Amino acid sequence: MKVAVMGYGTVGSGVVEVIESHSDVIPKRIGGNTLEVARILDLRDFPDDSHADLFTKDFNDILNDEEIKIVAETMGGVNPAFDFTMKLLKAGKSVVSSNKELVAQKGLELLRTAEENGVNYLFEASVGGGIPIIRPLTQCLAANNIEGIAGILNGTTNFILTMMIEKGMSFNEALRIAQEKGYAEKDPTADVEGHDACRKVCILASLAFGKHVYPSQVETEGITNITLEDVSYIASADGVIKLLGQIKYLSDDRIAAFVSPAVVYNGSQLASVKDVFNAILVRGDAVGDVCFYGPGAGKLPTASAVVADVMDCAKHTQRRKFFGWGAGAEDYVVDYKTNVKMPFYVRAKADCSEVTSKFSEVKFLSRKGQPSDEVAFITDVMTQKELEAKLGDMNVINTIKVTDY
């Protein structure tokens, strides 16, 4: 069975490698068929690559090849991946993708087009890299009402936070090392500002609750404001700071979804997720909490998820997979600031009496070298709006949500 790969970067070259290095076992697992990479689309030249005869710069070479029935889209970005994918689906080819930006923005249209044309559009690799999450969420947990999801969805920021927590490095120092190791891009904005995690939240929310959630609906805060002082205070409360994507089901078929730094206490499965690893915790009304852990990025882990989707398409050429991913709605994603209650960590230039005059119940934290005019504390459960009202004119340095996962 002929397969094309679009985008020969880290993941795309990994896809070719995984297909080739597993050519002995793949046929056994897909009913006897072999997978053959027949075309690779990339605008760049790869003169030293052993697949020289497979490269093309012309998308039509794939679109018009009737023998190619499955295409792996590992290009990234919305354009031209969206246009290409729509054309392929309309031409009766199944497409599998690791492209979280595209799925988050255009998942609904792509899934509808796949359905209309009797083909599959699969994207297991778009969330959590190599971690199985989309099938478990949509199939294994199908008998649950999902109450909430919390995930460490970005390896770069988790690496930076791990270095800050375990080695006492500053954010900038940790970012520099992440860049040296190839975990962070030269322009790290998409990672450190939470945009990458936001896209994954959109995909998880759309799958878990059946209505498309767009990145613009998910309030997103990165980790650039986190300091070693915050890390130290939170350690004294037996917790760590993680960048979490959180989704909560509220009443009346509405949800809240947001990305932000969050305090995770050390008993949580999310607290022990270190370095570039990811984890996604799903809370169902019947199952309780289940958690999926593994490499959230990287060449071969992500490629192995893409190839598993390719194998699924090869095994079930007739069958279309439906995810129950419907249209979004205006008031469906509500403002978490007025709708979700939680405790908050607060650090401020203030004294204890100012704090206790404003909050009836707080837990004060301490750190080594704490200045006499600085306080840090964890509040009772309230909305962010309520927190802001209570803080009033207090000289606040930082506030961080405390998660209940």
Added chain:
Amino acid sequence: MKVAVMGYGTVGSGVVEVIESHSDVIPKRIGGNTLEVARILDLRDFPDDSHADLFTKDFNDILNDEEIKIVAETMGGVNPAFDFTMKLLKAGKSVVSSNKELVAQKGLELLRTAEENGVNYLFEASVGGGIPIIRPLTQCLAANNIEGIAGILNGTTNFILTMMIEKGMSFNEALRIAQEKGYAEKDPTADVEGHDACRKVCILASLAFGKHVYPSQVETEGITNITLEDVSYIASADGVIKLLGQIKYLSDDRIAAFVSPAVVYNGSQLASVKDVFNAILVRGDAVGDVCFYGPGAGKLPTASAVVADVMDCAKHTQRRKFFGWGAGAEDYVVDYKTNVKMPFYVRAKADCSEVTSKFSEVKFLSRKGQPSDEVAFITDVMTQKELEAKLGDMNVINTIKVTDY
């Protein structure tokens, strides 16, 4: 769509509850069909149960009802579940099961019979209770060669070990509390001797490597020999004792599979799995380590996995799922004692010089109240056979495998 439930114990009654309490969402997820529990088979009477009109003591009421296309088998035990399931499959009904003993013993025959009759036999709930593991392993990780699996597969023993580690309780005291809480049976043999974990190892090994592994092929050791002294020594090495099911792929298409207490160092995802929770770590050649965590037992968690299988059958009445679970073979599962190398924890009545005269490289451990004639240490990597040879006539109190997961 009419469904029957066989066995109205904890899980079976949970299946009925989950189907009924999710009657609003289930149709949306299976293409519009509703699920209706039409019959419940149990030899006991449930006079106060609201489903009085559904109960039957006659299996033929289910077998001969042509409208019942899906049956949930939550009886447990090989007999009569095996006979019933075979008859149902041959009658063209799909069967889903939470019965690990049956799947471990008869999975091959049941899957073949399902295939021959164009129906499904699914058993997501048989390993890890509510934790998604069978679909992730067979579908999401399909592009990997699995190198090994290690799992905390039994909640009862994990609860007992957690009480020993965290509260300093003796094994007997912890067992008594587990019994009081309903986590352990009056006769706790199947749990504490590792038999329950052994069945799950068989199912995981059969799915991961494609050949049926039987319980008799898996050397199984329980936790009854673990003492607080061992717990204390291992804590000093920054580790914990867990009952692990382990499967390792060796060269030449052979595997080793065993259940035993094992030292897990605190960095591992398995170390933080406490109380009755389960976790399964899968090591793939492309993906690396992924880990699945959640409630390994319990009424609603396990039932939610059974109902997800029922929903899968309802969605795909025409499609048969193949797991690539083939026949076993004589020399396929080898003796781990001569084939798998690992470090070992050893506690003995001896002095250090006796140890260092026998082992070139060891790490000595200590504990509070350590008698002067007792030593504990962790060896270099070797097979158990090699360990036994080296120990010779040393007065050994206990040895425990050290895992590399």
